[in-house]
Amino acid sequence: MxxxxxxxxxxxxxxxxxAFEQLVYRYDKRVFGIAxxxxxxxxxxxxxxxxVFLRVYNGxxxxxxxxxxxxxxxxxxxxxxxxxxxxxxxxxQWTGSGGLGNGDSEEGSGxxxxxxxxxxxxxxxxxxxxxxxxxxxxxILSPKQKMVFTLRHYQxxxxxxxxxMMKCTEGTVKRYLFSATQRMREQLADVLxxxx
Amino acid sequence: MNHKRYKKLIVxxxxxxxxVREKEQLDRHLAACHECRSEIASLKGLHHVLxxxxxxxxxxxxxxxxxxxxxxxxxxxxxxxxxxxxKLIALIWPNGKLVLGGAIAAALGVAIGFILxxxxxxxxxxxxxxxxxxxxxxxxxxxSNVRFLQSNPATGxxxxxxxxxxxxxxxxxxxxxxxxxxxTHAMLNEENPGVRLKSVSAMASRPSADAxxxxxxxxxxxxxxxxxxxxxxxxxLSAYQYDQEIQxxxxxxxxxxxxPGLRIAxxxxxxxxxxxxxxxxxxxxxxxxxxxxxDDNNYIRLRAKAVVQEISQ
Numbered sequence: 075m076x077x078x079x080x081x082x083x084x085x086x087x088x089x090x091x092x093a094f095e096q097l098v099y100r101y102d103k104r105v106f107g108i109a110x111x112x113x114x115x116x117x118x119x120x121x122x123x124x125x126v127f128l129r130v131y132n133g134x135x136x137x138x139x140x141x142x143x144x145x146x147x148x149x150x151x152x153x154x155x156x157x158x159x160x161x162x163x164x165x166x167q168w169t170g171s172g173g174l175g176n177g178d179s180e181e182g183s184g185x186x187x188x189x190x191x192x193x194x195x196x197x198x199x200x201x202x203x204x205x206x207x208x209x210x211x212x213x214i215l216s217p218k219q220k221m222v223f224t225l226r227h228y229q230x231x232x233x234x235x236x237x238x239m240m241k242c243t244e245g246t247v248k249r250y251l252f253s254a255t256q257r258m259r260e261q262l263a264d265v266l267x268x269x270x
Numbered sequence: 271m272n273h274k275r276y277k278k279l280i281v282x283x284x285x286x287x288x289x290v291r292e293k294e295q296l297d298r299h300l301a302a303c304h305e306c307r308s309e310i311a312s313l314k315g316l317h318h319v320l321x322x323x324x325x326x327x328x329x330x331x332x333x334x335x336x337x338x339x340x341x342x343x344x345x346x347x348x349x350x351x352x353x354x355x356x357k358l359i360a361l362i363w364p365n366g367k368l369v370l371g372g373a374i375a376a377a378l379g380v381a382i383g384f385i386l387x388x389x390x391x392x393x394x395x396x397x398x399x400x401x402x403x404x405x406x407x408x409x410x411x412x413x414s415n416v417r418f419l420q421s422n423p424a425t426g427x428x429x430x431x432x433x434x435x436x437x438x439x440x441x442x443x444x445x446x447x448x449x450x451x452x453x454t455h456a457m458l459n460e461e462n463p464g465v466r467l468k469s470v471s472a473m474a475s476r477p478s479a480d481a482x483x484x485x486x487x488x489x490x491x492x493x494x495x496x497x498x499x500x501x502x503x504x505x506x507l508s509a510y511q512y513d514q515e516i517q518x519x520x521x522x523x524x525x526x527x528x529x530p531g532l533r534i535a536x537x538x539x540x541x542x543x544x545x546x547x548x549x550x551x552x553x554x555x556x557x558x559x560x561x562x563x564x565d566d567n568n569y570i571r572l573r574a575k576a577v578v579q580e581i582s583q
Contacts, residue, residue: 258316267317
């Protein structure tokens with residue numbers, strides 16, 4: 075039977091790196107998925123991944139098990155994603171560069187892709203255009219709006235789970251979702267017309 | 271309840287986030303309100319458009335790359351206190367000063383070099399690992415990789431970091447601890463895979479008493495991007511006493527290495543350990559059984575099956 079999170083944490087605290095690795099691998103795919111949806115480059119996603127698990131490694135002794143390990147882990151992930159975003163924005167303001175990493179590219183970074191089964195070149199081109207527009211619309215959202223929207227819409231987390239991860243009320247998460255939805259609709263108004 | 275509230279319920283309804291009571295309220299309202307029916311149609315259109323696209327699925331290699339990067343960061347995080355580079359510099363030049371700052375002293379460029387300040391006439395201490403050292407002025411220092419941290423044209427203040435490299439020639443025996451430390455560093459950090467391979471080969475020629483060397487071989491086996499380097503590291507580990515740490519590493523290779531040659535080499539080492547009378551635990555058997563059924567490579571499946579049968583006898 076697989077060891078519980080509690081057992082792995084206890085062993086990791088005693089210096090058992092294998093236990094720590096097992097704990098990491100149990101959740102890291104999800105963490106990486108959250109990071110990858112939030113930023114526009116795979117290098118940024120890897121940096122976030124690294125920062126999250128370094129914080130877990132350094133903070134494991136202080137983790138008190140009042141909440142589930144996964145809740146604690148996802149909270150760290152949220153904080154790192156949101157901090158990363160504001161640091162990148164500050165850096166780009168200081169260096170005078172226009173935007174955030176690849177996010178200001180008109181072409182998008184390829185983080186959103188078409189899912190159509192139609193193989194025709196025309197459909198493929200149209201889908202690529204939609205994908206690019208959706209990516210741009212997501213980049214215009216505030217970090218918390220984007221986080222809530224991608225977690226709810228693309229990753230299927232329930233609002234109460236997102237609230238737990240972000241350490242805020244469900245009401246707050248709902249407000250972010252409403253605002254994000256409105257902004258997405260505004261940004262994609264012309265695309266919506268062509269699909270109507 | 272006003273329209274604003276119903277519009278929010280509409281957003282939530284499309285995600286199935288309404289309570290039973292809220293759903294009933296909304297359904298009653300929609301039956302009577304054209305504006306809200308238009309609103310829900312508009313949002314369904316948005317969902318339809320968003321449904322035409324999806325976030326790209328990250329390939330497994332990207333996750334593996336993130337894992338490697340993290341393991342390397344963890345290794346760097348685990349080394350507190352004075353670095354071995356600083357100890358080596360202090361040994362060679364006991365009164366030497368690092369004129370260009372501690373940060374640069376800690377950074378090694380492409381070649382293995384050190385920043386040093388050396389009064390030209392001072393005699394070097396006798397040490398088996400050092401037969402000569404670079405001497406000369408700062409003009410022999412090669413500067414590269416200048417990174418600006420801050421720059422204020424108004425005041426003229428600048429803040430930047432750069433790499434300054436000077437060559438050092440070390441000669442000695444592989445059993446010398448300082449030589450081992452330099453080669454260990456090269457094994458894990460050199461960009462050129464040929465240099466990493468030579469470093470691993472040199473270290474693998476005989477086991478070291480230094481636990482850090484064994485850990486470095488394990489790290490190279492798990493994380494090096496080059497399969498030849500990983501294979502050489504695995505061969506190097508075969509000279510060490512088989513223990514739980516080595517078994518875990520072999521299992522890691524068997525489970526995660528993309529290169530079938532490495533997985534085969536890991537199975538062979540497990541087999542050798544078993545034949546020599548070492549205990550192969552339940553974890554190892556579990557992994558071997560999984561490989562005998564699920565590995566992509568036919569030879570590995572057969573080999574794993576053979577080893578499982580041997581162990582089970």
